[in-house]
Amino acid sequence: MSASHDIHHHPDEALLLAYAAGTADEATSLVVATHMHFCVLCRMQGRTLESLGGAMLDELTPAPLAGDALQNTLARLDQVTPYERPRRAASRDGTPAVLRTYLGGDLRDVRWRRMGPRLSFVELFRRRDVTVRLLRGVPGADSGAHSHAGAELTLVLKGGYTDVTGNYGPGDFQIADAGLVHNTVADPGEDCINLSVTHGALRFEKLLQKIAGPFFGF
């Protein structure tokens, strides 16, 4: 799962900044962090934005602590243990570590839920109106034309897809704003697997999907 092709589509400045500043919700953070696994440019920009956070912290007017705060903290130094980075089991198929935490394993172990002959999905988690899913389509599979109640963020993990806005391959990041109506079609070759974050329900154009969608939690 290396970023063998060039990445053409990135999160915008607002998303990268919200991630670096720590104000993005967990779902958005997950899809941005997974993109960063693939994208050296966004990793560099992320570091720049953290430096900016350091500068902002430096410039804040200090808020004094209670008089005994330092003494209390010094007294606690002996009780803390040095931090050790958690050891993670190695992935067998190159699944990004940040994503493995949410899958509980590798991509190839995912138990897909079928939704018709060509599409399957699995829901990772849901917070208020935000849903995080993995979506999978065989080559040529289409999602059906749909729009969104809120923004939809999509990161390609494997394969690729095409819609009215362009072509997306591994590591590419699509921001579909609420207004966009699009039909994504999986590219020829291997199955297309995406990490998707949706705000609110999808709005399908076809009657059949309108009826079936809610049964699958879309």
Added chain:
Amino acid sequence: MRRPEGVIHGLFTPLGGGRIKLLIHPGLLCVISAMVAHAQRVLSRFPVPAIRRTAKLLRFPLKMTRPAEALEMDALLVRVAQCQDRAAFAALFAYFAPRVKAYLLRLGAPSATAEDLAQEALLNLWRKAHLFDPQKASAATWLFTIARNLRIDALRREKRPEFDPQDLMPEAGPDADAAISQQDGEGRLRLALKTLPPDQIAVIELSYFADKPHSEIAGELDIPLGTVKSRLRLAMARLKQALGEMP
């Protein structure tokens, strides 16, 4: 529009911390330091070893672009990492704990919580000091990431997904040049920040301190979301230019 407190704005930047203090306009300093940084990059690739050594000397003026206090904090943190120096820790605490508390208060934490978490952040600094690499980030940046993660964990009760640096393909990692310029880059970044127009600074400040999505920040500033995003884009282009990255 309300002007947030602690605005990074000054007509002049003080240079040097000792007996001699030079006041210089940040815009001018920005241009000079970008030129010095460029000269350093060119010289460090020169085929003659003697000239490559000269490039190292140029790092000194670049370091001067950061406040003396900030440089001192980096050294103190290294001392904590190397020999668990408690005096160094106390100095770091005196500088950073009130700033972390201010940061948490700005983000809406109750005063008692901000006080507790500021101490917690400094305890984390003690626990993780051995992971600090002054080549990669300043002490302020490092502590910012600690405070940020602590807040998400304690106040939002969420996790913050992070990519694992050890999990990346080797060829995808940034080269050594990038790591070196990162350290000097922080000084230039701060200078460039001072040259941004107030409307761009306001958007950046709210991005760090408001804990709101940009759509709500737009509402608060009474401007369209597109304007917020374009201000961020312009600001980022300027900052990246100051760091010598591609705009």
